Amino acid sequence: MTTVDLPLVRASGLTKHFGDFEAVRGIDVEVRRGEAFGFLGPNGAGKSSTMRMVACTSPRTGGDLRVLGMDPDVDGPRIRSRIGVVPQEDNLDTELTARQNLEVYGRYFGLSRAHVRSKAVELLDFAQLADRADHEVEPLSGGMKRRLTIARSLVNDPDLLLLDEPTTGLDPQARHLLWDRLFRLKQSGVTLIITTHYMDEAEQLCDRLVVMDGGRIAAEGSPQDLIARHSTREVLELRFAPGDQDAVVPVVTPLADRVEVLPDRLLLYTADGDGVLDAVHARGVRPLSSLVRRSSLEDVFLRLTGRTLVD
DSSP: OOTTTSOSEEEEEEEEEETTEEEEEEEEEEEOTTOEEEEEOOTTSSHHHHHHHHTTSSOOSEEEEEETTBOHHHHHHHHHTTEEEEOSSOOOOTTSBHHHHHHHHHHTTTOOHHHHHHHHHHHHHHTTOGGGTTSBSTTSOHHHHHHHHHHHHTTTOOSEEEEESTTTTOOHHHHHHHHHHHHHHHHTTOEEEEEOSOHHHHHHHOSEEEEEETTEEEEEEOHHHHHHHHSOSEEEEEEOSTTGGGGGHHHHGGGSSEEEEETTEEEEEESOHHHHHHHHHHTTOOOSEEEEEEOOHHHHHHHHHOSSOOO
């Protein structure tokens, strides 16, 4: 295997303990050059702990980890010089302008003033912030600050970009604009590792992903592969007045591969939603409304990790 073919991140039996608590319990992960790789999971699944180990800001407890072919325990500074990190919370200097945030950050990497000035112009254009270059950060919108944080993470031309919940708190327009910027980065050859709670975001951006739960990997594959393996092609949603659906469960259960009971509806997992809906009506069941939709990554996520809220 050539250097180009080597995974940018390879973890084997990776663990992280905080006292007696096991946050990461022996996971195996490979992230290939040029792909967008996702970590999905509920709160406490171990995603952020894994990301911090890859970012060389938290030492591993056990197992083997190589980032850009190097050992974070030995080569942390060299690795950090070649990666970009977008934290969950923006940590921009709000009293500086957008341009100054990029130029000051670039100097931390030992880049020349001339280089960071030129790079700042390029990145502000990429982030669609050229018209705000000399505006202070504080009054910028949440979406603008997020794009500036991503632009800042690219000032050192990283081989690997780590993004922790990159679109949390953004409105739909800002999310889609950010998705476009991230897609362009991937097309340019930057490898992305993303944690997200948004299933549609994972489907849009990730070539492959892992679903983590309780510090372990519950499933791995492309979004399409995971849907094919853990769900059905379609889902029929039948809505009822709260409580009325219980009497219907034994009637419709034989018609679907799997039935999930929620407080106001039934989810029937099947290969043919319209056909099952006809069969439901033929059995005299009359829901308040019905919807046939394609199965999604969210269906897979909830099946693997459950619907119970994790704090």
